[in-house]
Amino acid sequence: MTVKELIDNNIFELVNNGGNGDTVITKPFACDLLSFAMSKASADCAWFTVMGNMNTIAVSVLADCACIILCEGAELDEPGMAKATQQNVTVFKTDEPIFEAALKLYNLL
Amino acid sequence: MYDAIKLTYNVSGDDFTRAGEASSDVKGKLKKMNVPPDAVRKVAISMYEGEINMVIHADGGQITVEITKDCITMILADKGPGIKDIDQAMQAGFSTAPDNIRTLGFGAGMGLPNMKKYSDEMKIETEIGVGTTVTMKVFI
Ligand SMILES: Nc1ncnc2c1ncn2[C@@H]1O[C@H](COP(=O)(O)OP(=O)(O)OP(=O)(O)O)[C@@H](O)[C@H]1O
Numbered sequence: 121m122t123v124k125e126l127i128d129n130n131i132f133e134l135v136n137n138g139g140n141g142d143t144v145i146t147k148p149f150a151c152d153l154l155s156f157a158m159s160k161a162s163a164d165c166a167w168f169t170v171m172g173n174m175n176t177i178a179v180s181v182l183a184d185c186a187c188i189i190l191c192e193g194a195e196l197d198e199p200g201m202a203k204a205t206q207q208n209v210t211v212f213k214t215d216e217p218i219f220e221a222a223l224k225l226y227n228l229l
Numbered sequence: 230m231y232d233a234i235k236l237t238y239n240v241s242g243d244d245f246t247r248a249g250e251a252s253s254d255v256k257g258k259l260k261k262m263n264v265p266p267d268a269v270r271k272v273a274i275s276m277y278e279g280e281i282n283m284v285i286h287a288d289g290g291q292i293t294v295e296i297t298k299d300c301i302t303m304i305l306a307d308k309g310p311g312i313k314d315i316d317q318a319m320q321a322g323f324s325t326a327p328d329n330i331r332t333l334g335f336g337a338g339m340g341l342p343n344m345k346k347y348s349d350e351m352k353i354e355t356e357i358g359v360g361t362t363v364t365m366k367v368f369i
Pocket residue numbers: 154155278282283285286287307309310311312318319323324325326334335336337338339340341342361
């Protein structure tokens with residue numbers, strides 16, 4: 121499944137479109153601690169987290185994630201939004217808990 | 230291939246709006262130079278962790294990156310408080326990060342272990358009250 125297909129699917133609400141619609145999502149990845157995410161997130165994964173700040177965006181760029189899905193109703197704060205826009209990172213949000221959200225995507229891949 | 234390049238970055242302390250910018254910039258440059266993705270990832274991870282440590286623990290500092298055809302050398306120098314016990318600091322899970330930093334997702338105590346794991350060589354020079362210099366190499 122590509123990022124564009126995930127956008128069109130509407131299971132998660134789009135917060136920022138990073139313009140990387142052609143990227144093929146490899147797998148879901150769930151973690152909130154940035155140093156773990158940095159070393160364990162694989163390229164083109166969809167990262168599920170409750171941390172909606174600019175550091176999440178920075179790690180996502182460095183780890184080459186396909187997109188971020190903020191769970192549990194977490195919001196992307198304003199500096200995070202600015203960074204996502206500037207660095208072209210696709211971000212979604214959902215009210216669902218991390219496991220349920222990641223499982224939903226997993227079943228679509 | 231390409232000529233040797235030297236890049237320098239000033240990292241300001243406690244400024245999360247710019248934290249990670251130096252690492253992102255280096256990553257972008259290495260990609261453009263067609264450095265193998267595996268080496269780019271190793272540099273991105275180890276440099277980001279070092280850069281964040283400078284912001285969180287040492288009130289900023291300076292990063293120098295030297296790129297030659299077979300090696301990327303990162304030198305991260307700060308004038309922070311220094312590290313009291315390097316062996317303890319290197320342990321997975323050890324962190325002195327305050328609560329306000331932990332709520333941002335930092336403080337797992339995995340930064341230095343990641344730097345050690347993802348760089349091919351790492352050296353820490355530190356003196357209490359003077360500062361810390363971390364030198365890391367990634368071979369291409
Ligand atoms: N440049 C530095 N100056 C002073 N102390 C440092 C420096 N870098 C690391 N330390 C000390 O070493 C500890 C461990 O660092 P490490 O990067 O492994 O974990 P952390 O930064 O606390 O958490 P994480 O990196 O997982 O977000 C820090 O909590 C801090 O006490």
